[in-house]
Amino acid sequence: MPEIEHVSENALFGKYEVGKLLGCGAFAKVYHARDVQTGKSVAIKIINKKKIANPSLMSNIKREISIMRKLNHPNIVKIIEVLASKTKIYCVMEYVKGGELFAKIAKGRFSEDLSRKYFRQLISAVGYCHLRGVFHRDLKPENLLLDENGNLKVSDFGLSAVRDQIQLDGLLHTLCGTPAYVAPEILTKKGYDGAKIDVWSCGVILFVLSAGYLPFNDSNLMAMYKKIYKGEFHCPKWMSTDLKRFLSRLLNTNPETRITIDEILKDPWFKRGKHKEVNFYGAEECQQGW
CATH class of the missing domain: 1.10.510.10 (Transferase(Phosphotransferase) domain 1)
Structure with missing residues (x-):
């Protein structure tokens, strides 16, 4: 997981323009974003490391990421890449347009x-x-x-x-x-x-x-x-x-x-x-x- 020190407000890691909030949970928020290079829509799950002081929660998150990386099926949401700063983990996923x-x-x-x-x-x-x-x-x-x-x-x-x-x-x-x-x-x-x-x-x-x-x-x-x-x-x-x-x-x-x-x-x-x-x-x- 590459670690980036400075995150630009406009384009995340110079790669993704973050848009509207799609949903949020106890320690993560999911945003709609656009890949600046391709113009393609993605969903980014932003996990706040500070909110997960519990080591077992962090291992759950790492497990979720490693599981999703292994799965490649037309009826499963794909994980594109995972990035990190000192305080956050950014999970870039396929954007599923039709909603829940x-x-x-x-x-x-x-x-x-x-x-x-x-x-x-x-x-x-x-x-x-x-x-x-x-x-x-x-x-x-x-x-x-x-x-x-x-x-x-x-x-x-x-x-x-x-x-x-x-x-x-x-x-x-x-x-x-x-x-x-x-x-x-x-x-x-x-x-x-x-x-x-x-x-x-x-x-x-x-x-x-x-x-x-x-x-x-x-x-x-x-x-x-x-x-x-x-x-x-x-x-x-x-x-x-x-x-x-x-x-x-x-x-x-x-x-x-x-x-x-x-x-x-x-x-x-x-x-x-x-x-x-x-x-x-x-x-x-x-x-x-x-």
């Missing part, structure tokens, strides 16, 4: 065909990550962006786990994720399989896309956790029988019998319609015709 999928759902539920399109792209990205030993662990519509062609891009690997974090029992043990999307086995605190909890979160996302609301919801957090733990959800009457059955396989509270990515690819609801075949190759592999 969440904003689109807020306007109303999708048809099953549109839900299927996004779900297939999500599974392509998640399957690609799993084959490379990466588990997202915080999949939700807010972390899914849309490009100008209406294609889905998975972002925010801040909670990702890589295989070297798996303990001797073969399980992950960090409690993480967003309450409404967490798998029941996370609540038991006995460890979990990263691939299986991502599948559960994909199931919650598919329900939200098709129904327009969450399968497990309650203003009382403990009451919501109880519903998740028991797998208590009700499909709306307008859902097709195939989709209801598919959701029951995705939102199976038993991780041992929950549908796997390979089984998802063979499901009748998932396969319906004219779609490109889902594969787990990266962008470079696709270009090489693998």
Whole structure:
């Protein structure tokens, strides 16, 4: 990560003109920016080092950057480069023009065909990550962006786990994720399989896309956790029988019998319609015709 002492106010490192704020978190802000050489739009995540005094937080950020650098898939937000000054880290990423999928759902539920399109792209990205030993662990519509062609891009690997974090029992043990999307086995605190909890979160996302609301919801957090733990959800009457059955396989509270990515690819609801075949190759592999 090259370290730069003096940052110009007009053009960051003489390379990027920073524009409007796109979003912010506890220790980072994301801005729209323009590459002065190419004129191309990028997104820059600016991380304030002073706000991350905790060494484990800093290692999380370094892990996110190293994970994102490894991933090259058409449905995953690409990292272009990482720069640093004494006080800040600048993560230059692909700019995804269409905004959050969440904003689109807020306007109303999708048809099953549109839900299927996004779900297939999500599974392509998640399957690609799993084959490379990466588990997202915080999949939700807010972390899914849309490009100008209406294609889905998975972002925010801040909670990702890589295989070297798996303990001797073969399980992950960090409690993480967003309450409404967490798998029941996370609540038991006995460890979990990263691939299986991502599948559960994909199931919650598919329900939200098709129904327009969450399968497990309650203003009382403990009451919501109880519903998740028991797998208590009700499909709306307008859902097709195939989709209801598919959701029951995705939102199976038993991780041992929950549908796997390979089984998802063979499901009748998932396969319906004219779609490109889902594969787990990266962008470079696709270009090489693998």
